[in-house]
Amino acid sequence: MEYVDVAVLLGALSAASYLSLVKRRRSHLLVLSLFSLLYFGFYRKGCICPVGSIQDVVLALGNQGYSVPVTVLAFFFLPLIFTLFFARGFCAAVCPLGAIQDVVVVKPVKVPHWLEQGLSIIPFVYLGLAVLLAATGSAFLICQFDPFVAFFRRSGSAGMLVLGIAFLLVGTFFGRPYCRVFCPYGAILRVLSFFSKWNVTLTPNDCLRCEICDVACPYGAIREPAEAEPSLSTRPARVRLALLILLIPLLIGGLGWLGSRLSVPLSKLHKVVSLAEQVALEDANPATPPTDASKAFRQTGRPVNALLADALRIRQQLVTGGWLFGGFVGLVMGIKLASLFVPKNRTVWEPDEAACLSCGRCFTYCPKELVRAKKVQRKNAIPLKPV
Amino acid sequence: MPETVPNNHRRQFFGAGIRGAFLFVLGAATSLFARYTQKEKMVWQIDPSKCVQCTNCATKCVLQPSAVKCVQAYPMCGYCKLCTGYFEPQPNRLNTAAENQLCPTGAIIRTALEYPYYEYTIEESLCIGCAKCVKGCTLFGNGSFFLQVRHDRCVNCNDCSIALACPGHAFKRVPASQPYLLKNREHQA
Amino acid sequence: MKECEKNERSNRRQFLRRGVISAWFAGLCQAVGIWPSPARAAQPVAGLAGKALGPEFTYDLAQLRKVDPKLLQYRETGSLPLGLKESRGLVLDAEDNLYVAGDRAVVILDRNGKALGQVRLDDSPRCLSLGRDKSIFVGFKDHVEVYSPGGERRARWEKCGPKAVLTAIAVSENRVFVADAGSRMVHFYDLNGNLQKSLGKKTPGSQGPVFIIPSPYFDLAIGPGNLLWVANPGEHRLEVYTMDGEAEFSWGKYSLAIDGFCGCCNPVHFALLPDGRLVTSEKGLPRIKIYSARGEFECVVAEPEQFAKYLDTAAANPMGLDVAADSKGSILVLDSMSAAVRIFQHKARA
Ligand code: SF4
Numbered sequence: 074m075e076y077v078d079v080a081v082l083l084g085a086l087s088a089a090s091y092l093s094l095v096k097r098r099r100s101h102l103l104v105l106s107l108f109s110l111l112y113f114g115f116y117r118k119g120c121i122c123p124v125g126s127i128q129d130v131v132l133a134l135g136n137q138g139y140s141v142p143v144t145v146l147a148f149f150f151l152p153l154i155f156t157l158f159f160a161r162g163f164c165a166a167v168c169p170l171g172a173i174q175d176v177v178v179v180k181p182v183k184v185p186h187w188l189e190q191g192l193s194i195i196p197f198v199y200l201g202l203a204v205l206l207a208a209t210g211s212a213f214l215i216c217q218f219d220p221f222v223a224f225f226r227r228s229g230s231a232g233m234l235v236l237g238i239a240f241l242l243v244g245t246f247f248g249r250p251y252c253r254v255f256c257p258y259g260a261i262l263r264v265l266s267f268f269s270k271w272n273v274t275l276t277p278n279d280c281l282r283c284e285i286c287d288v289a290c291p292y293g294a295i296r297e298p299a300e301a302e303p304s305l306s307t308r309p310a311r312v313r314l315a316l317l318i319l320l321i322p323l324l325i326g327g328l329g330w331l332g333s334r335l336s337v338p339l340s341k342l343h344k345v346v347s348l349a350e351q352v353a354l355e356d357a358n359p360a361t362p363p364t365d366a367s368k369a370f371r372q373t374g375r376p377v378n379a380l381l382a383d384a385l386r387i388r389q390q391l392v393t394g395g396w397l398f399g400g401f402v403g404l405v406m407g408i409k410l411a412s413l414f415v416p417k418n419r420t421v422w423e424p425d426e427a428a429c430l431s432c433g434r435c436f437t438y439c440p441k442e443l444v445r446a447k448k449v450q451r452k453n454a455i456p457l458k459p460v
Numbered sequence: 461m462p463e464t465v466p467n468n469h470r471r472q473f474f475g476a477g478i479r480g481a482f483l484f485v486l487g488a489a490t491s492l493f494a495r496y497t498q499k500e501k502m503v504w505q506i507d508p509s510k511c512v513q514c515t516n517c518a519t520k521c522v523l524q525p526s527a528v529k530c531v532q533a534y535p536m537c538g539y540c541k542l543c544t545g546y547f548e549p550q551p552n553r554l555n556t557a558a559e560n561q562l563c564p565t566g567a568i569i570r571t572a573l574e575y576p577y578y579e580y581t582i583e584e585s586l587c588i589g590c591a592k593c594v595k596g597c598t599l600f601g602n603g604s605f606f607l608q609v610r611h612d613r614c615v616n617c618n619d620c621s622i623a624l625a626c627p628g629h630a631f632k633r634v635p636a637s638q639p640y641l642l643k644n645r646e647h648q649a
Numbered sequence: 650m651k652e653c654e655k656n657e658r659s660n661r662r663q664f665l666r667r668g669v670i671s672a673w674f675a676g677l678c679q680a681v682g683i684w685p686s687p688a689r690a691a692q693p694v695a696g697l698a699g700k701a702l703g704p705e706f707t708y709d710l711a712q713l714r715k716v717d718p719k720l721l722q723y724r725e726t727g728s729l730p731l732g733l734k735e736s737r738g739l740v741l742d743a744e745d746n747l748y749v750a751g752d753r754a755v756v757i758l759d760r761n762g763k764a765l766g767q768v769r770l771d772d773s774p775r776c777l778s779l780g781r782d783k784s785i786f787v788g789f790k791d792h793v794e795v796y797s798p799g800g801e802r803r804a805r806w807e808k809c810g811p812k813a814v815l816t817a818i819a820v821s822e823n824r825v826f827v828a829d830a831g832s833r834m835v836h837f838y839d840l841n842g843n844l845q846k847s848l849g850k851k852t853p854g855s856q857g858p859v860f861i862i863p864s865p866y867f868d869l870a871i872g873p874g875n876l877l878w879v880a881n882p883g884e885h886r887l888e889v890y891t892m893d894g895e896a897e898f899s900w901g902k903y904s905l906a907i908d909g910f911c912g913c914c915n916p917v918h919f920a921l922l923p924d925g926r927l928v929t930s931e932k933g934l935p936r937i938k939i940y941s942a943r944g945e946f947e948c949v950v951a952e953p954e955q956f957a958k959y960l961d962t963a964a965a966n967p968m969g970l971d972v973a974a975d976s977k978g979s980i981l982v983l984d985s986m987s988a989a990v991r992i993f994q995h996k997a998r999a
């Protein structure tokens with residue numbers, strides 16, 4: 074069964090790449106995404122998905138007792154490799170979380186560029202946090218706050234359902250809120266897609282600058298021409314960039330320190346630590362009402378000191394991890410800031426390599442693309458000849 | 461595929477380099493993970509010796525009713541006439557009348573065997589995994605009733621939501637080829 | 650302006666198209682049965698995820714943890730630590746010295762807890778008794794061994810059978826009675842370990858077994874007047890036999906109320922007081938009580954709350970809770986979970 078899933082994943086990824094880069098047809102991509110929604114979402118109940126597999130992979134690295142099954146590994150790596158060559162076809166038509174948000178986009182509003190850029194930091198923070206918590210065995214954050222899995226299973230707690238409905242409602246006017254503002258896997262894909270060999274392009278050579286693609290894109294992924302701004306030719310501009318780059322190590326250090334401070338609150342998410350705290354509290358103050366967990370612990374007859382030692386070890390791991398997490402966030406912020414001031418030599422309207430989800434909506438709007446498609450169609454059509 | 465803008469040569473070159481680097485990293489990571497991987501899928505299961513019968517199994521599963529069900533370890537069962545997992549703590553009569561039954565959903569079936577023994581079977585379609593009978597059986601009897609995640613129902617969440625709430629820390633991942641942690645007679649005194 | 654209008658229109662068109670797609674999609678989901686439909690929602694069992702369960706789902710014995718203080722006539726006056734990981738059997742000799750079988754030894758203490766000696770064993774003992782000459786009869790899972798008062802092994806009797814689980818021994822002048830919970834019989838031996846007869850065999854005419862032993866607890870003792878007392882836990886009864894195995898009388902009833910025996914199989918242990926009354930011990934709701942020899946409930950020695958570890962354990966069939974009475978009428982309870990013998994004295998006398 075699991076191997077069938079991997080085969081379907083492979084097939085869907087290939088199809089998505091082909092449809093978004095060669096065939097360039099929105100309708101085909103839509104059908105594929107509905108298939109993925111049905112298969113990976115409703116049929117396979119949304120587990121395991123590549124987004125969540127990050128945690129399994131990390132947990133296996135940090136914990137000798139847990140080893141990832143091969144299929145999970147395939148779910149984690151296959152989309153990454155595809156993205157490195159064919160951009161985010163995975164997001165367009167394979168990911169069930171993306172697909173369910175894609176079908177509810179009704180009237181997308183434009184988000185200001187600065188907000189979009191700011192929000193795009195969040196997935197990296199989320200990614201870092203999820204990795205940190207998974208590596209220490211504290212929690213599977215991504216799974217706990219998976220907004221749509223309750224729909225896929227058609228059952229779940231009220232909290233999960235409310236979260237899912239909220240995301241879908243927001244999704245009617247802010248396209249794909251989870252993908253754009255939270256998805257930690259999307260954060261990785263964003264980077265890989267930026268360096269991808271082939272990306273979704275419109276008709277860069279004969280762009281009319283009509284901006285229709287920008288209107289068509291519900292995800293704010295179309296970038297306007299930047300006319301090769303001479304921004305680095307002036308001295309102040311160069312100094313500014315240099316300062317920003319110098320700022321990066323400071324950001325890393327500062328946020329790393331902040332991250333290490335997080336170890337105490339974060340460690341409460343770990344079952345062992347929260348149990349140890351409860352037990353210690355009860356021991357210090359006998360009036361504290363015991364919890365089910367502390368009662369269960371006392372029944373085992375395990376020495377309290379062993380529990381406390383475990384808890385301390387986990388907290389220590391979180392201190393180290395917190396430094397790394399904070400440093401990672403600092404690095405991302407620094408690069409993001411600096412990149413805002415690096416001149417782009419974009420001359421036409423085109424999809425952003427990182428942000429474009431390959432959904433293919435712009436293909437149906439770009440007049441030049443329509444003309445191109447028509448030409449291809451005509452060329453491939455069998456000419457009607459009078460007999 | 462439409463050709464790219466020609467003045468992008470440097471960027472292309474740069475991109476190829478980075479792509480190569482990423483590919484290398486992914487490859488290295490995969491081979492690193494080869495050490496940690498295993499063929500088999502892992503599934504969630506309850507270690508019955510750690511379960512403290514808290515009712516979370518009935519309420520915290522993402523499925524409703526829960527994927528956790530009560531199971532009966534027949535070799536451990538005393539086949540008692542007065543089963544404390546079947547009867548209310550103070551039954552009026554030792555019969556199958558609903559008011560005497562402990563299970564709120566009527567999921568336990570009592571069948572008379574040769575005198576004086578009775579067999580108790582769980583009707584899984586009715587059981588919601590509340591562990592009430594497990595408590596009754598474990599406290600007074602042999603503990604032959606216990607909870608297990610039934611893998612015909614469990615969707616095997618990546619992060620089992622009962623495991624998150626289980627006060628006994630009783631949930632663990634086990635290989636899919638041996639998905640149950642059964643109790644047996646050896647555990648008996 | 651014009652473009653704007655066009656935009657509006659195309660948006661509307663898009664909106665309509667999405668509506669059609671969603672309807673189609675919902676229909677498809679319904680068709681393959683993966684969307685909650687009213688029929689599915691109305692399952693016999695309520696959906697529970699995330700909700701608390703009603704009170705009918707709690708197994709609540711909280712009120713039974715305590716008993717009426719008027720009935721609780723004994724008080725805990727001390728406890729003797731044992732240093733044993735697990736302990737199963739307790740007997741007293743005529744001088745009130747304690748013999749405790751546990752781990753892989755028999756530990757001998759005086760009444761104040763001072764260690765007097767220890768007999769090392771090859772296996773875990775399950776029960777023990779003392780002969781007239783203070784030789785120690787130790788029951789293992791399937792056989793009996795006899796030790797001299799000094800601790801040398803004198804004899805190792807034959808196995809009692811493939812199903813044997815020995816749970817109690819009593820020694821009279823010329824007989825040894827062994828309770829075997831596995832085969833649900835009481836074996837009668839002479840002092841040299843020759844099996845004379847077994848009580849509890851299924852006879853062709855009988856309705857079923859004599860002793861109903863659902864769990865490995867099956868106690869016996871010799872009482873005044875040369876009577877053999879046997880607990881029949883599955884029947885919630887104490888039965889009295891002559892030394893030859895003739896049934897004399899029996900008493901006992903099931904009840905969670907304090908005068909009866911609770912659970913599926915109780916009492917698990919009992920002992921006779923010097924004056925012929927009985928002290929009984931129950932599992933599940935651990936309570937120690939005194940009955941007259943005729944079965945009238947007299948008073949409570951210890952209430953369940955005093956054995957909180959036993960009440961809260963997640964494991965079935967805990968060890969311990971064996972009882973004994975010393976020559977002055979104090980009750981001694983073997984508490985394996987606290988690795989101690991706990992002593993209870995009558996409030997009037999304490
Ligand atoms: S949540 Fe844990 S302790 Fe509670 S009933 Fe389930 S397995 Fe037992």
Ligand code: SF4
Pocket residue numbers: 529530562563564565566567568582586587588589590591592593594
């Ligand atoms: S009492 Fe609870 S766990 Fe036991 S059979 Fe009934 S529903 Fe299942």
Ligand code: SF4
Pocket residue numbers: 504520521522523526527528609613614615616617619620621622623
């Ligand atoms: S893994 Fe999911 S479906 Fe299975 S028992 Fe846990 S919560 Fe329920």
